[in-house]
Amino acid sequence: MPSQNGPARPLVPLVVRFGRLGDMVLQEPLLHLLHRRWGKPCIVLSRGGWSSELYRGHPDVAETWQLLARNRPLAFSPERWRMIAKLRAHDGPVYVAEDTRGSLKRIRWLLRFARVPRERCVFIRDMGLRTDEHWVDQALRFGRTTPAAYREADYPWRDEDMRTAPRLYLDADDRADADAWLRARGFAEAPLVLLQPGNWHVHRWWERRDxxxxxxxxxxxxxxxxxxxxxxxxxxLVLCGAPVESAVCEAIANAAGVAQVKIATRDLPVRRLLGVLERAHGMVSVDTGPAHLAAAMGCPLVVLYGGKYGPDKWGRRSPFGKPIVNLGAPPQPVSAIVPDQAIAAWRSLAV
Incomplete structure (x- = not known):
């Protein structure tokens, strides 16, 4: 263990990740650890317009810096020049938690143009990544590294600073908004079960289903x-997702033929979804971002895995000890899970 003398001077750590929704949820324990180590809440630099909503009111996040335009040349991107100016003004440690080559190349480019000293930066790809290590455990190991510009003994980490399940936060306005939505949709008086059948590229599901x-x-x-x-x-029974997932949800609702099945793909932005998940009886989801939100909010959960990775790498963790049931055996596709397995798993939560 490093020395427990405490930080020499509180600094603001900058965490850079260009991930999707689930990636950004899973890095929350890293933000918590870095806040405790360096003495001030983090700045999060991400790509996309929703991370500010995800982390709004979070005690470990001071600011979110977002890049909205994708792949625009520097000469035609005032947004990137503004980001370079922000990076140049930042004087704390920089933790680059991105591990994909294309995004990492863009991040290195931004740091180089901003003249951020290399000795103030650490990169998760330099740490020795393991395919059998859960992303949260990997992130916590990363958070215990120290850029060369600083003394580890001055910025110690403690066992109690490392929580292994992501947690997100709501305020009174968020809860009031969720309550109003539940009343308006007629969902306030009965148990609410959410289902997330889509993922980020399912908008043309009839072409990709095989x-x-x-x-x-x-x-x-x-x-x-x-x-x-x-x-x-x-x-x-509410089928949820992004607006582009409406078609697959409509097909499922029509096939089910149950009057209690409703669709909510156009009126559940991130903050409202968090508030609804806090109230929900449970959720069944494929391996995608909203399932991470459900676990972080303490919603009982069944996750259907398929493809390259399973729960060993991307498994959901509840900060409140709520039940999470994982189904599937990657690399087999999720279609290998038969309905009876999912039904039994959900009924284990419903009792």
Whole structure:
């Protein structure tokens, strides 16, 4: 262990990650650890317009810096020049948690143009990544590294600073908004079960259903919904997702033929979804970002895995000890999971 003398001077750590929703949720324990080590909440630099909503009100995040335009040449990107100016003004440690080559190349380019000294930076790719290590454990190991410009003994880490399950935070306005939505949709008086059938590239599901390892067939979702209705007849069964996932949700609802099945793909932005998940009876989801939100909010959860990685790498963890059931055996596709398995897993949560 490093010395416990405490930080010589509190500094603001900058964490850079160009990941999708689930990636950004899983890095929350890293933000918590770095806040404790360096004495001030983190700045998060990400790509996309939603990370500010994800981390709004988070005690370990001071600011979110977001790049919205993709792949625009520097000469035509005022946004990138503004980001370079921010990076140049920042004087704390820089933790680059991105591990994909294309995004890492862009990040190195930004740091170089901003003239950020290399000795103030550490890169997760330099740490020795292991395919059998959960991403949160990897991130915590990364958070214990120290850029060469600083003395580790001046910025110690402690065992109690390392929490292994991501946690997200709501305020009174978030909860009031979720309550208002539940009332407006007629969901306030009965148990609420959420289902997340889509992932980020399912918008043309009828073309990809045989090639997408994370696509669970429409008829399987329909069978699960009918079993849910049989188990909890009064429950509202809500198919959720992004607007581009509306078509697959509509196909599932039509196949199920259950009046209690509703669709919410256009009125559940991130903050409202967090508030609804905090209230929900449970969720069944493929391996995608909203399942990470559910676990972080303490919603009982069944996750259907398929494709390259399973729960050993990307498994959800509940900070409140709520049940999480993992199904599937990657690299087999998620379609290898039969409806009876998912039904039994969900019923284990429903009792």
């Amino acid at each position: 090639s997408d390892p994370k696509f669970w067939p429409v008829e399987n979702w329909a069978a699960l919904l009918r079993a849910m209705h049989e188990t909890l007849p009064a429950a509202n």
